[in-house]
Amino acid sequence: xxxxxxxxxxxxxxxxxxxxxxxxxxxxxxxxxxxxxxxxxxxxxxxxxxxxxxxxxxxxxxxxxxxxxxxxxxxxxxxxxxxxxxxxxxxxxxxxxxxxxxxxxxxxxxxxxxxxxxxxxxxxxxxxxxxxxxxxxxxxxxxxxxxxxxxxxxxxxxxxxxxxxxxxxxxxxxxxxxxxxxxxxxxxxxxxxxxxxxxxxxxxxxxxxxxxxxxxxxxxxxxxxxxxxxxxxxxxxxxxxxxxxxxxxxxxxxxxxxxxxxxxxxxxxxxxxxxxxxxxxxxxxxxxxxxxxxxxxxxxxxxxxxxxxxxxxxxxxxxxxxxxxxxxxxxxxxxxxx
Amino acid sequence: xxxxxxxxxxxxxxxxxxxxxxxxxxxxxxxxxxxxxxxxxxxxxxxxxxxxxxxxxxxxxxxxxxxxxxxxxxxxxxxxxxxxxxxxxxxxxxxxxxxxxxxxxxxxxxxxxxxxxxxxxxxxxxxxxxxxxxxxxxxxxxxxxxxxxxxxxxxxxxxxxxxxxxxxxxxxxxxxxxxxxxxxxxxxxxxxxxxxxxxxxxxxxxxxxxxxxxxxxxxxxxxxxxxxxxxxxxxxxxxxxxxxxxxxxxxxxxxxxxxxxxxxxxxxxxxxxxxxxxxxxxxxxxxxxxxxxxxxxxxxxxxxxxxxxxxxxxxxxxxxxxxxxxxxxxxxxxxxxxxxxxxxxxxxxxxxxxxxxxxxxxxxxxxxxxxxxxxxxxxxxxxxxxxxxxxxxxxxxxxxxxxxxxxxxxxxxxxxxxxxxxxxxxxxxxxxxxxxxxxxxxxxxx
Numbered sequence: 001x002x003x004x005x006x007x008x009x010x011x012x013x014x015x016x017x018x019x020x021x022x023x024x025x026x027x028x029x030x031x032x033x034x035x036x037x038x039x040x041x042x043x044x045x046x047x048x049x050x051x052x053x054x055x056x057x058x059x060x061x062x063x064x065x066x067x068x069x070x071x072x073x074x075x076x077x078x079x080x081x082x083x084x085x086x087x088x089x090x091x092x093x094x095x096x097x098x099x100x101x102x103x104x105x106x107x108x109x110x111x112x113x114x115x116x117x118x119x120x121x122x123x124x125x126x127x128x129x130x131x132x133x134x135x136x137x138x139x140x141x142x143x144x145x146x147x148x149x150x151x152x153x154x155x156x157x158x159x160x161x162x163x164x165x166x167x168x169x170x171x172x173x174x175x176x177x178x179x180x181x182x183x184x185x186x187x188x189x190x191x192x193x194x195x196x197x198x199x200x201x202x203x204x205x206x207x208x209x210x211x212x213x214x215x216x217x218x219x220x221x222x223x224x225x226x227x228x229x230x231x232x233x234x235x236x237x238x239x240x241x242x243x244x245x246x247x248x249x250x251x252x253x254x255x256x257x258x259x260x261x262x263x264x265x266x267x268x269x270x271x272x273x274x275x276x277x278x279x280x281x282x283x284x285x286x287x288x289x290x291x292x293x294x295x296x297x298x299x300x301x302x303x304x305x306x307x308x309x310x311x312x313x314x315x316x317x318x319x320x321x322x323x324x325x326x327x328x329x330x331x332x333x334x335x336x337x338x
Numbered sequence: 339x340x341x342x343x344x345x346x347x348x349x350x351x352x353x354x355x356x357x358x359x360x361x362x363x364x365x366x367x368x369x370x371x372x373x374x375x376x377x378x379x380x381x382x383x384x385x386x387x388x389x390x391x392x393x394x395x396x397x398x399x400x401x402x403x404x405x406x407x408x409x410x411x412x413x414x415x416x417x418x419x420x421x422x423x424x425x426x427x428x429x430x431x432x433x434x435x436x437x438x439x440x441x442x443x444x445x446x447x448x449x450x451x452x453x454x455x456x457x458x459x460x461x462x463x464x465x466x467x468x469x470x471x472x473x474x475x476x477x478x479x480x481x482x483x484x485x486x487x488x489x490x491x492x493x494x495x496x497x498x499x500x501x502x503x504x505x506x507x508x509x510x511x512x513x514x515x516x517x518x519x520x521x522x523x524x525x526x527x528x529x530x531x532x533x534x535x536x537x538x539x540x541x542x543x544x545x546x547x548x549x550x551x552x553x554x555x556x557x558x559x560x561x562x563x564x565x566x567x568x569x570x571x572x573x574x575x576x577x578x579x580x581x582x583x584x585x586x587x588x589x590x591x592x593x594x595x596x597x598x599x600x601x602x603x604x605x606x607x608x609x610x611x612x613x614x615x616x617x618x619x620x621x622x623x624x625x626x627x628x629x630x631x632x633x634x635x636x637x638x639x640x641x642x643x644x645x646x647x648x649x650x651x652x653x654x655x656x657x658x659x660x661x662x663x664x665x666x667x668x669x670x671x672x673x674x675x676x677x678x679x680x681x682x683x684x685x686x687x688x689x690x691x692x693x694x695x696x697x698x699x700x701x702x703x704x705x706x707x708x709x710x711x712x713x714x715x716x717x718x719x720x721x722x723x724x725x726x727x728x729x730x731x732x733x734x735x736x737x738x739x740x741x742x743x744x745x746x747x748x749x750x751x752x753x754x755x756x757x758x759x760x761x762x763x764x765x766x767x768x769x770x771x772x773x774x775x776x777x778x779x780x781x782x783x784x
Binding site: 004005006007010025103104122124125126127129130133134146147148149150184187211212213214216217 | 557559563631676678
C-alpha cells in the first residue's frame with residue numbers, strides 16, 4: 001500500500017528523481033545540490049527584460065493554501081509564473097475541510113480540471129503526503145509547509161543563502177535558535193544541512209521549545225546562547241509565535257529576549273563573519289534586535305529574493321520527474337491517454 | 339461463510355476430534371463434545387476407558403450438526419472486555435447486529451460495550467436497549483458498561499445502582515478523565531457501595547494536550563504532537579491511590595507503558611483488588627509503525643516504544659496483566675481518510691483478535707492454556723460472569739480455532755462495518771472456523 005511509504009521515498013520516481021517535494025529528509029547530497037545548482041541557473045531570470053522561461057508552459061499549477069500565508073504563496077506564484085505556468089490560487093479556511101471526505105472531494109475536483117501540480121500548505125503534519133499517496137498520485141505535490149513536519153522549500157532557500165555566502169557546507173557550524181518544537185522550518189533545515197554534510201548543526205532554546213530526541217534527528221542541543229553560538233558560521237533565528245506566550249511554554253517575551261534574543265552582544269559569541277538568517281516575518285525585539293536584523297551580518301532580505309529561484313528549481317524538477325514517471329508507466333501500460 | 343442467527347429451535351451439535359482446552363479445569367485433550375438444548379451435555383475424552391459409562395460407545399445422542407475439529411483447538415468463546423458496537427448513535431460506523439456478527443466470526447461470544455454511545459449508557463433504558471438488540475441479533479452476549487458520571491461529563495454521579503440492575507457489569511469514565519479528584523473519589527466510594535467494578539482507562543488530559551502519537555523520535559521527525567508516557571502514568575498513580583483509599587474493585591484497561599505495568603504490579607503486591615488488560619494491537623506494534631503517516635496505526639493510547647511493547651508482553655507472561663482485549667473500534671472509511679492528525683483513533687480488531695493474540699503462543703511466550711485464560715477465562719472472572727469455560731452442563735459458548743490456517747485479511751473478509759485495520763492485505767496465521775453461542779452455531783467458515 002502506498003499509504004505506508006514514508007514521504008522521503010514517496011517523493012522520488014523510479015529513476016530517483018523528484019516527482020513531488022514533500023521533505024528534505026533523507027534526500028541525497030546529489031539531489032540537494034542539484035536543487036541549488038538549478039536555482040542558481042534561474043537566478044538571472046528576474047533580471048531579464050522578459051522574466052520568463054517556458055519550462056512549465058501549458059501546465060496548470062494550483063496554489064492550495066489551507067493556512068494563511070502571504071510571502072510563501074506570493075513567491076510560489078511568481079516562481080510558477082516565471083516558468084510560464086498557468087497559476088490558480090485557492091485559499092481554503094480550515095473549517096471548510098474539517099472533514100477528510102470534503103478535502104478529498106475538493107482535490108478530486110481540482111484534479112479533474114487537469115491540474116498538473118498542487119502547491120500545498122496545510123495545518124496538519126503529513127497532509128501533502130496524504131494527498132500524494134492517497135488522493136492524487138499523478139499530480140506533482142509540492143509541500144509549502146505542513147503542520148510541524150516540514151517546509152522543504154524554505155529550508156532549500158536557506159541552504160541556497162548559506163552556499164551563496166559561505167560556499168562549502170562541510171566545515172560550517174550552523175545554529176538554529178528559538179521555538180524548535182513547533183517549527184517545520186527547523187526540521188527541514190536540520191535534514192537539509194545533514195544531507196549537505198554540514199560540519200555541525202546546533203539548536204538553541206529552552207527545554208520547553210526543544211522537541212524530544214532532537215540529537216537523534218541530527219542536531220546538538222544547547223540551552224545557552226554563549227555556548228551554542230561559539231564558533232558558529234551561520235545563525236538562523238526562528239519566529240516566535242505570540243500565542244506560545246499563553247501556553248505555559250515561556251514566562252514572558254522579555255525573559256525570552258533576555259536569554260535567547262539575538263543582540264549585538266550575543267552575536268559576538270559567533271564567528272566575526274557569521275551570517276544572520278531568519279525565515280520571516282521578524283518579531284523585532286522578541287527574537288532579534290533591530291540593529292542585528294538590519295546590520296551588516298544580516299542576509300534576511302536576500303533570503304526572500306533567493307526564494308523565487310529556489311522554488312522555480314523545485315517546481316521544474318518535480319514536474320519533470322512526474323512527467324518522466326507518467327511517460328514510463330504509459331509505455332509499460334500501452335496506449336493510455338495522459 | 340454461513341451465519342445462522344437466532345434459529346427458533348436449539349440444535350444438537352457434535353464436535354469431534356478437536357483438542358479441547360479449558361484453563362478452568364486444566365483440560366487439554368482430544369475429545370468429542372455433545373451440545374444439547376444449549377448446554378454441553380458430554381465431553382468424551384478419546385483416551386477414556388472403553389468401559390467408562392461416558393465413553394464414546396455408550397453415548398447415543400441424535401445430532402443435527404456434526405463439526406469435525408481434527409487438528410483444531412476447541413476453546414471457550416472469547417470474553418472481550420472492550421469492544422465498541424457504535425449503536426446507538428453512530429450507526430454509520432457499525433451496528434449491534436453487524437459488530438456482534440463480526441464478534442461471532444472472531445470467536446468472541448461475550449463482549450463488554452463501553453458507555454460512550456449516543457446517548458451515553460447512563461440510564462437503564464440505554465443499557466436495556468443494547469442488550470435487547472444484541473439478544474435479537476443472537477450472535478453474542480453483550481454486557482454493557484455503565485457511565486460512572488452522568489453523560490460521561492465528569493461532574494455528577496450516575497445512577498449506578500439502577501445501571502447495575504439493568505445489566506451493567508461495571509462502570510467507567512473512559513478517556514474523558516474526571517478532572518476533579520473529589521468527584522472521582524465520590525464516584526469510587528459510591529461504586530464500592532454496590533460492589534461494582536470500575537473500569538479505568540487512565541489518562542491525564544492536560545498532559546495528553548493536543549498529542550496524537552507517542553512522544554518520541556518518530557513524533558519529532560514527523561512533526562506530530564506527542565503524548566508523553568506521563569499522560570498515562572501520572573493518572574494511573576492517582577487512580578490507584580484512590581482505589582486503595584476506597585477499596586473499590588478496579589480494572590485498568592488498554593495500558594500502554596512499561597511504567598504502568600510496574601505500578602499495577604506494585605498495587606497487586608499491596609493486595610489491592612486490581613486487574614489489568616492490554617489491547618491486542620499494543621502487543622504487535624510500536625511507535626515506528628506510523629512512519630508513513632499511516633492513519634490505520636492511529637490509536638489511543640498511542641503505540642509506544644519497543645521497550646514498552648516488550649514490557650506489556652512480559653506483563654502477560656508474568657501474570658500482572660491477565661486479560662487481552664480487542665479494543666474493537668470500527669470506523670467508516672472517511673474517518674481514516676485524512677491527514678494523520680485529522681483522523682479518528684482505533685482499529686476494527688474483533689475479527690483479528692484471536693489470530694493476533696495467538697501469536698504469543700506461536701512465539702513460545704504463552705502456552706495454549708495461558709492464551710485461552712487471557713482471552714476468555716480470566717476476563718470472565720474479572721466481570722464475574724459464568725463464561726469462559728468448557729465444562730459439562732455449562733452453557734455452550736465456544737469456538738473452534740485452526741492454529742495453522744493461513745488467510746489474507748481483506749475488506750471483504752471483515753464482517754465488521756469497520757474496515758479500518760493496519761493488517762489489511764496481510765497474511766494472518768490462525769483462524770476461527772466455527773463459533774457456538776448459547777448452544778447455537780452462529781458462525782461457520784465455509
